Amino acid sequence: MSFFKRLFSSEKKETLDKGLEKSKTSFFSKLSKAVAGKSKVDDEVLDNLEDILISSDVGVNTTLKIITRIEERVSRDKYLGTDELNQILREEISALLSETKSGESTEFDIPKDKKPYVIMVVGVNGVGKTTTIGKLAHQFKKAGYSVVLGAADTFRAAAIDQLQIWADRVGVPIVRQQMGSDPASVAFDTLESAVAQKADVVIIDTAGRLHNKVGLMNELSKVKRVMQKVLVDAPHDVLLVLDGSTGQNAFEQAKQFTAATEVSALAVTKLDGTAKGGVVIGISDQFQIPVKYIGVGEGIEDLQVFNKYEFVDSFFK
Numbered sequence: 001m002s003f004f005k006r007l008f009s010s011e012k013k014e015t016l017d018k019g020l021e022k023s024k025t026s027f028f029s030k031l032s033k034a035v036a037g038k039s040k041v042d043d044e045v046l047d048n049l050e051d052i053l054i055s056s057d058v059g060v061n062t063t064l065k066i067i068t069r070i071e072e073r074v075s076r077d078k079y080l081g082t083d084e085l086n087q088i089l090r091e092e093i094s095a096l097l098s099e100t101k102s103g104e105s106t107e108f109d110i111p112k113d114k115k116p117y118v119i120m121v122v123g124v125n126g127v128g129k130t131t132t133i134g135k136l137a138h139q140f141k142k143a144g145y146s147v148v149l150g151a152a153d154t155f156r157a158a159a160i161d162q163l164q165i166w167a168d169r170v171g172v173p174i175v176r177q178q179m180g181s182d183p184a185s186v187a188f189d190t191l192e193s194a195v196a197q198k199a200d201v202v203i204i205d206t207a208g209r210l211h212n213k214v215g216l217m218n219e220l221s222k223v224k225r226v227m228q229k230v231l232v233d234a235p236h237d238v239l240l241v242l243d244g245s246t247g248q249n250a251f252e253q254a255k256q257f258t259a260a261t262e263v264s265a266l267a268v269t270k271l272d273g274t275a276k277g278g279v280v281i282g283i284s285d286q287f288q289i290p291v292k293y294i295g296v297g298e299g300i301e302d303l304q305v306f307n308k309y310e311f312v313d314s315f316f317k
C-alpha cells in the first residue's frame, strides 16, 4: 500500500471513529450497566442485551438474529464471560453482515463500461441529498472522474442554488433551469450535456416531497423515462438517501421508497452527532439493497464508502 493510501485510510478511520462516537458511548454505557456485577453471559444478560440493541436502533429483526447467534454460542461454549461479550458481539455482527450485499467496497468507484454513469439521488426532505451529492462529486473528482451535476429539484429556488454552491465548491459543471421547470427536462439536458462533454459521472438531484406515494412514483418514473431518451440504460443507480439520526424512521422511509420505485443503493447520513448509528447494521441486514455510502459530518470530506467490516471494527474497538 502506498504512503498516501495508508495516510488516507487512517484519516478515514479517524473520521469514522469520531462519527460513531455518540452511538458507541451510548451503547457501551448501557452494556456496562447490563453486565455490572455479572461474570457470565446468562439469560438475564441476553435479555438486557436484546433491549440495548433494540434501543440502539438496530431494529427488532436484526436484534433477534444477533441474540439467536449469541445464544447458540452460549449453549455451545457452556461458559461465556461477560468480559468476552464485546468481542463476541463484534464477531457475530460481522458474521451476520457478511451474508449481506452491503459494504463490500472500500473505494469510490464506478463501473468503467458505462459512460456516463448516471446516479439519480432520491429521498425525503432534508435527509441530506444535496449535501451527499456535493461530497460524492468531490470524491469522484478526486478519484479522477469528470462529473456533471443536474439540478432536477426544481421545487424550490434555494434547492437549485444550494446545488450550485456545491458545484462551485467542488469545481464541477452543473446543469440547471429556473425554479418550477420540469425536473425531467433538467435531467434530460444534464445527460445530453454530459454525453457531449464525454463526462464519466452524472449525479441528478431530485425533490424530496413525499405527499403521496403515487405522485412520487409518477414523478420519478417520468424523470427516468425521459433520461432514457438520451441513454437507454439510465439511471444506472438510484441512490436513496436516509437520515440515520431518525433511527426507525429511516427504516420506514427505506420500506416506502423501495416499494414505490426501484432503488439500487442506499446512503445513510448524519451518523455523527447521533446515538442511532446502529441503524446502519439493521438496514444492511434487512434490505436487499446495499448501503453504499455513509455520511459522518457536514464537511466535504465527511462521506465514506460504507464498508461493513470497517464499520463493525470501529464500533467495537
Ligand SMILES: Nc1nc2c(ncn2[C@@H]2O[C@H](COP(=O)(O)OP(=O)(O)OP(=O)(O)O)[C@@H](O)[C@H]2O)c(=O)[nH]1
Binding pocket: 123, 124, 125, 126, 127, 128, 129, 130, 131, 132, 153, 159, 207, 208, 269, 270, 271, 272, 273, 294, 295, 296, 297, 298, 302
Ligand atoms: N451532521 C451531518 N449533517 C449532515 C450530513 N449530511 C447532510 N447534513 C445536513 O443536513 C441538512 C440537510 O441537508 P440537504 O443536503 O440540504 O438535504 P436534502 O435532502 O437535499 O434536503 P431538501 O433539498 O430540502 O429535500 C444540511 O444542514 C446538511 O448540512 C451528515 O452526514 N452529517
Ligand SMILES: [Mg+2]
Binding pocket: 129, 130, 131, 153, 159, 162, 205
Ligand atoms: Mg436538496
